[in-house]
Amino acid sequence: MELLSVIKLAADRPGADPGHGEFTIEMGKGTRTAVHLYPEVRQKMITRLTGRGKKGSFILTADGKDCRSGSRTFFEKTGFLLLQDGHYENLSVKDHLLYFRRLYSSALGLEDAAGLVQLDRSLSVKVRDLTHSEKLRLRFGTLLFQAPALFILEEPDQNIDLETKRILVHAIEVLQKRGKTFLTLTGNMESAFTFGERVYRLSDRGLVQVITESARSSDDQTEESAETAAEPDFQFNKIPAKVNEKILLFDPPDIDYIESHDGQSHIYSQGESYPCVFTLTELEDKLRTFGFFRCHRSYIVNLQKVSQVITWTRNSYSLRLENRSKSEIPLSKNKMADLKAMLGLK
């Protein structure tokens, strides 16, 4: 794999909080990486990545050359899609795009950029009249004129509609084929799995890779061999979870889904999460008869609660639940086939 960029963050204070530790993310050309991290840490990282002047402490290596954050070459090579970014509200979409096209002296056609983010029908609309989701698409459209080697996306799917998310995922896939690299910073595991092929988690313990589907097969067998415990004499169906020394018992139909992170499984029920003592594999076994489905390496979902199977692209899927928060759960590629079989589809 051709290595495009290594973002290296030098520690400026030893032993400080996670946003300040030293870590390295290696990203191949034309790959998508996502980092799951807390909002405060994310903000700190963004501030340091976009900061100008001498203090730049990120080093981006591209094409064998190092550039430090804050330098002009760094901002040429990286494009940011940030939550805080603003728009020129009084301009029309067309003027807005035209401005960025001129600013970056881009050869890309205005219609092409607008087409990729599907704003080509609202070119004469004023920016202030766009919805939040359309504004995000507009910002992504302006990035196309910059055509950076590395795109850094901050919470790309926060508060946006389904349509926009689909357009965004599609646009990213198109750009990825042209050799663009993507780094997503998000506090939402589901969006990390949607936007990243490789997913990391940045916490107090530093940067840890979250094992996704591709890294799977080998350790699956070890888990299965541990499963030969004695069968219990009677059937007990409730699932225990521990909260402050108390043990709560959940009825399986009340559970929305179960997520595993940091080596701990968490039960999500009625909008709250509770740490559970069992591993996902154990839970998968216990809950299979209740219509639960292992839809992802780190997720088990209650199929009774699934209201929609969303197809972002041919290789990227999510499940939408009908709970209050309309949670989205990642569905991995090879599990899609199993799910289709269960649903009686081909």
Added chain:
Amino acid sequence: MTFSMQRMYAIFVKDLKELSKNTFVLTTIIMPVVLALFFGRGDAVPLEVHFLVFNTAFAAVAAYIQSVAIAEEKEKNTLRGLMMSPATTVEILTGKSIVSMGMTVLTIVLCIRLLGFETANWLLVGAGMAVSLVLFTAIGTLIGLLTRTLMEASVVITPFIFILGMGTIFAEMLQGNVILTVAEYLPNFQLEYLAAAVESGAATGEIAGHFALLLGWTAAVIAATALVYRKREMGSE
């Protein structure tokens, strides 16, 4: 780093379109035109009144638009994107200055028509006005750098409009006061005295003195702007 006409042009067009749709800005820049309409009704307009209108135009149009164009980028969080783009500070400020200077020239020309202003030596008075235009644009840049929002810029500009724009109107009231002797060195007074000196055919030395003071002011404000810019990069607060 090369100066790119295209980038400067992009910023110019964007600011022109953005500001021409901002009603808040438009209401402020018609102020000198209203003044000109009001005073232009009289038969003989004294020189003081002509320059009261011109100075107001400089402060309310050149300085105000320039400050708003910069402050609004901060308010709307668009400045960060602009600073990360290949556009250099020179290109950004030139693009913006052309907008504010262009609008000021249009306003001044309109006011001259409305007031029926005439002078013995257009070259000298015109040169004085040109220096004032640069000076007020620099003041606007300075205010834009120091403020964060359109509202803040509008509040900060008000004393400038009153003192540097309409200051000469208060001269009568302050007759004999020590403040006036100091105030006479302000650029708006100097521009008026320059025009008066040209009109009365005063010695070259006197005209040159007024000119030197105007240039001195301009140099001082540009130096202050450069200093402030260095101290705090436009993007960071």
